[in-house]
Amino acid sequence: MSDWISVRVAERREEADGVVGLILAPTGPGSLPAYEPGAHIDLKLPNGLVRQYSLCGPQANGATYELGILHEAEGRGGSRYVHEHLAVGEVLEISAPRNLFPLVPGQPALLFAGGIGITPILSMADELARQGLAYELHYCTRSATRAAFRQRIGETHAAERVHFHYDDEPETRVDIEALLSGEPTERHIYVCGPNGFMDFVLGAARARDWPEERLHSERFSGAAENADGDAFEIEIAGTGQVIHVPAGLSATAALAAAGIEVPLSCEQGICGTCLTTVLSGVPDHRDMYLSPAERAANDCFTPCCSRALTARLIIDL
Structure with missing residues (x-):
């Protein structure tokens, strides 16, 4: 950069x-x-x-x-x-700031933060409060001593808007069933934290038919690094160049070895920086960035971690 x-x-x-x-x-x-x-x-x-x-x-x-x-x-x-x-x-x-986890303008929100996932969620709560929009913040940590920015949150947000949930205080644990009960509302859900926590919240919302366009998330860690899988080929649509990606090597590493640089940031499949258009072939999606619908479309993939289910992918770089 x-x-x-x-x-x-x-x-x-x-x-x-x-x-x-x-x-x-x-x-x-x-x-x-x-x-x-x-x-x-x-x-x-x-x-x-x-x-x-x-x-x-x-x-x-x-x-x-x-x-x-x-x-x-x-x-x-x-x-x-x-x-x-x-x-x-x-x-x-x-670097200059980049935003892959934006607030939808003018809409009420249900905010869920797990552990250090409070960092982007807190800036959202601050902005929602500034705009006078309806929101609730549910902040889950192992204990009160592990709740970062707790004093600031208490000083800058109304008590009825903020709920702290601690694993070592059972009476405070989050009741996801109650929070998401009934028909999905016009609120948008934003969630950030450990993968298990995010899967828990998003899974509960999807089980209650919350629309995907109202579910927003950001992950700080991807799946365990894994370049296992069969070898495959990548063809560059504009030039016809074909790059062999052996088992045990990521697609971005194989592309780099061939002199083709792909923009990278997290290298774990969580940020979307390397997202690349797929024109032909079926990717083996291993990222944490794409939604289920985007994965099913098979028209893009994250070469930092994903591979191919077909012998060749044709991509547009």
């Missing part, structure tokens, strides 16, 4: 057990780019790692960005570096 933005760590604080909050400010004159609720940035760390984090602060004057970062001991190293090494005053590079 060529258009990196230089920022410094203006503030660092413990937001909850295992969660660090960062305030990032520009190193030079001018403001940071504006963004909409649900947006995220790429954060380039001093050790060379690039990771994606949701923006959770108010969309105010562009003076700062706010992040909340969970320490994932079994992660890929980005959060570990932030928690163990990143200090106030350090200079970092970030």
Whole structure:
């Protein structure tokens, strides 16, 4: 990426057990780019790692960005570096914000956050409150001590709008049956958190015939990395070039080896950055990005993690 933005760590604080909050400010004159609720940035760390984090602060004057970062001991190293090494005053590079998880304008919302999934959901709640739209926020964590931004939420959102649910306090656990009972309303559901939590909420909504266009989600982790499967070929429609993708190698890696670069970000099938049009053939969808209907259409796939069920895919790059 060529258009990196230089920022410094203006503030660092413990937001909850295992969660660090960062305030990032520009190193030079001018403001940071504006963004909409649900947006995220790429954060380039001093050790060379690039990771994606949701923006959770108010969309105010562009003076700062706010992040909340969970320490994932079994992660890929980005959060570990932030928690163990990143200090106030350090200079970092970030991308401009991108939004793959936007709010539908002017519509009431039912917000579900699991753990660190509060980060994009909180910016949505802030915006819905600012606009005076109807919403409920249900925030689920293992315990109260693991609820990031709890004080801020309590100070900026009406008590009747916010519901905290803790695994170690059974009387507070979320009652999804009650929340989704009756006919689906005009509200949109937004959910972010661990995969199991999201599957639980979305599965309950689908079982009650909530329309897919009213279900919105963002995942922070994809399925376990898996390049298993038969070898296949990719044909580039514009040139006719054919690339062999062997078993054990991802499609993007095979394309890169052939000199064909595909835009990448998460490399786990959760962000949609690498989404590519399929003109012929049937993909083996292994992503967490496409909806069931989009998968059934078989007219696009995520080459960072998905493969092919047919011997060849013809794609448009």
